[in-house]
Amino acid sequence: MAKTKTAIYPGTFDPITNGHNIDLITRTLKIFDRIVIAVAPSRKKHPLFTIEERISLIKNSVSDFNGASTEPFSSLLVDYARKRESVAIVRGLRAVSDFDYELQMALINRHLDADIETVFMMPSQEYIFLSSTVVKEIASFGGSVRGLVPAVVEEALKEKFKNR
Amino acid sequence: MAKTKTAIYPGTFDPITNGHNIDLITRTLKIFDRIVIAVAPSRKKHPLFTIEERISLIKNSVSDFNGASTEPFSSLLVDYARKRESVAIVRGLRAVSDFDYELQMALINRHLDADIETVFMMPSQEYIFLSSTVVKEIASFGGSVRGLVPAVVEEALKEKFKNR
Amino acid sequence: MAKTKTAIYPGTFDPITNGHNIDLITRTLKIFDRIVIAVAPSRKKHPLFTIEERISLIKNSVSDFNGASTEPFSSLLVDYARKRESVAIVRGLRAVSDFDYELQMALINRHLDADIETVFMMPSQEYIFLSSTVVKEIASFGGSVRGLVPAVVEEALKEKFKNR
Amino acid sequence: MAKTKTAIYPGTFDPITNGHNIDLITRTLKIFDRIVIAVAPSRKKHPLFTIEERISLIKNSVSDFNGASTEPFSSLLVDYARKRESVAIVRGLRAVSDFDYELQMALINRHLDADIETVFMMPSQEYIFLSSTVVKEIASFGGSVRGLVPAVVEEALKEKFKNR
Amino acid sequence: MAKTKTAIYPGTFDPITNGHNIDLITRTLKIFDRIVIAVAPSRKKHPLFTIEERISLIKNSVSDFNGASTEPFSSLLVDYARKRESVAIVRGLRAVSDFDYELQMALINRHLDADIETVFMMPSQEYIFLSSTVVKEIASFGGSVRGLVPAVVEEALKEKFKNR
Amino acid sequence: MAKTKTAIYPGTFDPITNGHNIDLITRTLKIFDRIVIAVAPSRKKHPLFTIEERISLIKNSVSDFNGASTEPFSSLLVDYARKRESVAIVRGLRAVSDFDYELQMALINRHLDADIETVFMMPSQEYIFLSSTVVKEIASFGGSVRGLVPAVVEEALKEKFKNR
Numbered sequence: 001m002a003k004t005k006t007a008i009y010p011g012t013f014d015p016i017t018n019g020h021n022i023d024l025i026t027r028t029l030k031i032f033d034r035i036v037i038a039v040a041p042s043r044k045k046h047p048l049f050t051i052e053e054r055i056s057l058i059k060n061s062v063s064d065f066n067g068a069s070t071e072p073f074s075s076l077l078v079d080y081a082r083k084r085e086s087v088a089i090v091r092g093l094r095a096v097s098d099f100d101y102e103l104q105m106a107l108i109n110r111h112l113d114a115d116i117e118t119v120f121m122m123p124s125q126e127y128i129f130l131s132s133t134v135v136k137e138i139a140s141f142g143g144s145v146r147g148l149v150p151a152v153v154e155e156a157l158k159e160k161f162k163n164r
Numbered sequence: 165m166a167k168t169k170t171a172i173y174p175g176t177f178d179p180i181t182n183g184h185n186i187d188l189i190t191r192t193l194k195i196f197d198r199i200v201i202a203v204a205p206s207r208k209k210h211p212l213f214t215i216e217e218r219i220s221l222i223k224n225s226v227s228d229f230n231g232a233s234t235e236p237f238s239s240l241l242v243d244y245a246r247k248r249e250s251v252a253i254v255r256g257l258r259a260v261s262d263f264d265y266e267l268q269m270a271l272i273n274r275h276l277d278a279d280i281e282t283v284f285m286m287p288s289q290e291y292i293f294l295s296s297t298v299v300k301e302i303a304s305f306g307g308s309v310r311g312l313v314p315a316v317v318e319e320a321l322k323e324k325f326k327n328r
Numbered sequence: 329m330a331k332t333k334t335a336i337y338p339g340t341f342d343p344i345t346n347g348h349n350i351d352l353i354t355r356t357l358k359i360f361d362r363i364v365i366a367v368a369p370s371r372k373k374h375p376l377f378t379i380e381e382r383i384s385l386i387k388n389s390v391s392d393f394n395g396a397s398t399e400p401f402s403s404l405l406v407d408y409a410r411k412r413e414s415v416a417i418v419r420g421l422r423a424v425s426d427f428d429y430e431l432q433m434a435l436i437n438r439h440l441d442a443d444i445e446t447v448f449m450m451p452s453q454e455y456i457f458l459s460s461t462v463v464k465e466i467a468s469f470g471g472s473v474r475g476l477v478p479a480v481v482e483e484a485l486k487e488k489f490k491n492r
Numbered sequence: 493m494a495k496t497k498t499a500i501y502p503g504t505f506d507p508i509t510n511g512h513n514i515d516l517i518t519r520t521l522k523i524f525d526r527i528v529i530a531v532a533p534s535r536k537k538h539p540l541f542t543i544e545e546r547i548s549l550i551k552n553s554v555s556d557f558n559g560a561s562t563e564p565f566s567s568l569l570v571d572y573a574r575k576r577e578s579v580a581i582v583r584g585l586r587a588v589s590d591f592d593y594e595l596q597m598a599l600i601n602r603h604l605d606a607d608i609e610t611v612f613m614m615p616s617q618e619y620i621f622l623s624s625t626v627v628k629e630i631a632s633f634g635g636s637v638r639g640l641v642p643a644v645v646e647e648a649l650k651e652k653f654k655n656r
Numbered sequence: 657m658a659k660t661k662t663a664i665y666p667g668t669f670d671p672i673t674n675g676h677n678i679d680l681i682t683r684t685l686k687i688f689d690r691i692v693i694a695v696a697p698s699r700k701k702h703p704l705f706t707i708e709e710r711i712s713l714i715k716n717s718v719s720d721f722n723g724a725s726t727e728p729f730s731s732l733l734v735d736y737a738r739k740r741e742s743v744a745i746v747r748g749l750r751a752v753s754d755f756d757y758e759l760q761m762a763l764i765n766r767h768l769d770a771d772i773e774t775v776f777m778m779p780s781q782e783y784i785f786l787s788s789t790v791v792k793e794i795a796s797f798g799g800s801v802r803g804l805v806p807a808v809v810e811e812a813l814k815e816k817f818k819n820r
Numbered sequence: 821m822a823k824t825k826t827a828i829y830p831g832t833f834d835p836i837t838n839g840h841n842i843d844l845i846t847r848t849l850k851i852f853d854r855i856v857i858a859v860a861p862s863r864k865k866h867p868l869f870t871i872e873e874r875i876s877l878i879k880n881s882v883s884d885f886n887g888a889s890t891e892p893f894s895s896l897l898v899d900y901a902r903k904r905e906s907v908a909i910v911r912g913l914r915a916v917s918d919f920d921y922e923l924q925m926a927l928i929n930r931h932l933d934a935d936i937e938t939v940f941m942m943p944s945q946e947y948i949f950l951s952s953t954v955v956k957e958i959a960s961f962g963g964s965v966r967g968l969v970p971a972v973v974e975e976a977l978k979e980k981f982k983n984r
Contacts, residue, residue, distance in 0.1 A: 030251055030281055031251060031281060032195075076797035078799075087194055088194075088195055093267070093284060099263060103286065104790060106286050107286070107292075108786075110289075119283055119284070119285060120284035120285070120286075122270050122282060125618060128267075129432040129435045131432065134436050138404065138436065141403055141407075142403075143404040143406075143407075144440070147439075148439075239633055239634075240633035240635040267621060268621040272622075272626050276635055276636070289781065289785070290781060292781075293781070293923060293927045293928070294928075298925070298928050302928065305896035305899075306895075307896040307898075312931075333523065359523065359524075359580055359611060415522055415523060416522075431614070431620075435614070435620075445523060445614075446613075447613060448612035448613070450599070450602075453945065453946060457756075457760040457763045457764070457945070458764075459760065462761070466732065466764065469731055470731075470732065471735075471768055472768070476767075567961055567962075568962065570963075571963075595949060596949040596951065597954070600949070600958065604958065686907055686908075686937055687825065687908055743850055759913070762942050763942070763948075766942075773847050773850055773851060773941065776939070777939060778930075781930075
C-alpha cells in the first residue's frame, strides 16, 4: 500500500487563470493524492484582488476536484509545506516564467528544508504563454479574456474594471 | 489507500553520473513508489559505453534503492511508459540542459499520449552543472572524476581510456 | 498592383532612441508602405516624459520619413491596429528585450485578433543592446548620450535632468 | 500604387512540417505579395530526404497558395535573395529555435548585404515547439505524426521508415 | 615589474551576501592588486539598509582582506572608475543574474569610456543561485540565513525584521 | 611591486577571427601581463585547418602584441594552465556562445583546480555575434569575410575553398 502524498501549489493567483487552474491541478492530481493551493499575500504592492477574493475565485474554480483545497499562507513556504505534511512543492513551468528564478527558489527551499522536493509540471500548450499579468492587461482595456480564465474570474475582472 | 505510482526515468546514461544517480533517483522515490530507469541506445553515433555496459553500471550504482529497476528501451517513449504502467516521465532539470528541448519533448510526448505527464525534478546544487559529456572529457585527458560519478563508473572510465 | 500595407509600431518611447528611431523605422518602411508609431501612456507609474513630450520628440525625429505618422493610443492594441487598418504589429528584436515576453504578447494579440500578425525586425547591431532605460540612467548622471538618441532627445534629456 | 514585394523563406525542410507550412506561409502572404521557399542542401551530413524529395513534398503541400514558389538554392543566401529581387528574408521564430543563432545569421546577412532585411514571424502556438527533428524521431519509432505534418509528408515518412 | 592594477566592484549590496563577499573578492584579488567595493545608492525606491549601514556591513565582512576598500559612489560608474585609476569593472556572473542586462551595461560603459574593461567572474557554485533579494525574503519570514551571509549581516537582518 | 600575471586563452581557433583576435587579446593584455593562446586539437571530427595551420594563422595575426604567445595543448586545461603558471583562464563572452556551457566548464575547471580562476571578457560589439563557424559558412559560398577575420585568414580561407 502506497502512502498518501500531498503537494503544495504556492502562488499569488491574482487572479487564477486557465493555465494554473483546471489544467495544472488536474495534472498534479494524477501524481499526488492531494493538492493544497497555497495563496501568498503578494510580492507586489497592490494586487488587483484581495487575498479573500483570490481564494474565493480559486475555490469556485476548483470545486469539482477531489483532493484539492485552497488556503492562504504567510509564513516561510517550507515551514508551511511541513505543517501540511507535503512531500513536494509544485510549480508550473511556463515558457514565460523566469526559469532562473524558479531554479533559485527551488534551491533555496531545499537549503531551508532538504526533505521537501520541488517538482515542475507543464500546463497545456495553449496556456504555456499565459500569465495573470497579461490577463489583467487585456481586461483593463476591455478586451475579452474568455477561454483564458474560468467564467467566475471573467466576471470578477469585468466587475473590477467597470469602475475604472 | 493510494494507488502505487511508477515513474519512467529515460536517458542515454553514457555513463550515469552522480547528478543522475543516487541524487535524482532518491528524490524521485520520495514522490513515486517505483522508478524504471530506461536506457536508450544513443542519439549519437558512437556512445562510449555499450548499452549493456551502461545498464550494468547503473544497476551496480542503484542496487541499494528499493523500487528502482533498470531496463533498455528502443520504442517510442510513451509506448514504453504505457507498457510499464507509468503515470509520469521524470526528467532532471539541470542548468546545462537544453530547457527548450526538454519543453519540446514533453509537449510532443503529451501530444502522443495525453495520459502521461512529464515531471521535472532538480538534482543537488553541486551536480546542477554536471553532464556525462564533461565527465567523459575530463576522463579522456586523465583527469580525476572522483565525486562526480559512482566508484564503479570511475573505474570503468579509467579502463576505457587506458587503451587510448 | 499590390495593396497598400500599414504597420503599427507600438511602444512607450520614453524617450525614443536611435535603436527605435531612424533605424527600425527605415527598415520597416522597406517592407511596409506606411508605419504608425503608436505611443502608449506607460506601464510604469512615472514616465520621465509626458506622452505629449514623447510624441513631440518622435515627430521631430522622424519628420523626414515618408509614410511615418505618430499618435497616442490607450485602447487594446489589436483594436487600435484594426482601426488603423494595419496588417501587422512591428516589434524590434533586441538582445536586451525580454524575448519570452514578446512571444507572449504576440500570441495573446493573435488570440484577440487572428487577422493581425506580429512581425519582429532587428535594429542595427550598434543599437542592439540599447534601451530607453539605460539612456535615462546615463543622462541622470550627466553622462553623454550623443549618438545613442536623436539630437532633439539629447537636448530634452539635458533639460530634464538640469533641475534635479 | 505599392510595389510588389517578395520574401525569401530559406530552410532545409527535411521534411516540411505544419509549423513551417500552411501556417507560416499563409501569414507571410498577408505581408508580402510573393514568397519564395528556398530549399538548402543540408548543413548536416545525411538529410532523411533528398533535396528533390523535399522540394516535391513542399510543392505538394503549398499548391493552393497564390504567390508561393519553391526552389533549391546553394549559393550565399543574400546573393540568392538579391537575384530573386527580394526585400526580405523570412524566418519562423519558434520557442525551440536557437534565437542567438537566428540573430547571428540575420546580422551576418545584413553585413553581407545591407539592403535585405530579416523579418521574424511566429507560427501558430500549437506548432511553436514543433521541429523537423522531432517529427523524424517520432516517425522512426513508428509513432503517429498526423496533425504535425501535411498528409503527403506523413505518407513519405511512413515509406522512409518502412524499410528500416 | 608589473603595474599595480585596481578593479572596481560596483553594486547595491543590500545587504552583502556570501556570494558577493569573501568569495568573489578573494577571487578578484588573485587577478587584481586592489579592489574598490563601490556601493551605489539603490536603483529601487526603498533599500532595506541605508547606504551607511550597507557600507558598514561590507567593511565588517571584508576587514581581513588586504587590498580591499569600500566606498559609496553616486556618479557615472565609468567616471568613478577613472577617478580611482581602475583598469576594470568586476561583475559576478551568477546563474540568476540578468545576463543580457550585464552585457548591455558592459557595452554602454565601454561606449562611455573605451579604456575601462568589464571583467566577469564566477562565485562559488554553492552561491551561484544566491541573491540579496532571496536572502531578504527568507529573513522577512523569520527563516535562517546562516551560511548565506556573513555573521554580522545575519545579525543585522534579524534586527531589521524584529520590529516588523 | 605587483607580481607578473599570466592568462591562458584556450580555444580551437578554426580559424581565429577578429572577435577573438586583436580585440580580445588587446583587452586581456590590459588586465594581465602575459597571454598564452592555447590551441586545442578540435572537439569536432574534421576541423577546416590543421592545428599547425591554425597556430600559424594566429601567430601571423598577433605578432605585434607584446606578451602574447601561441601554443598547442592536448592535456587537461587546468594541468596546462598550472604548467604555464597562469592565474586565470580567459574566455570571450559572446552573445552567441553557449553561456550555460561556459559556466559548466568554468565550474568543472574550478572543481579540478581551485587555484585557477576563469575570467570572462567581452569582445567589441561589432564582433559579439561573430563565430568561426559562420565565417567558414560564408567563405564556403564564396562570400567576402573582409573585416571579420585578419587579412592572412581571409587569404587562407580563399585558398581552402578554391579547391572545393
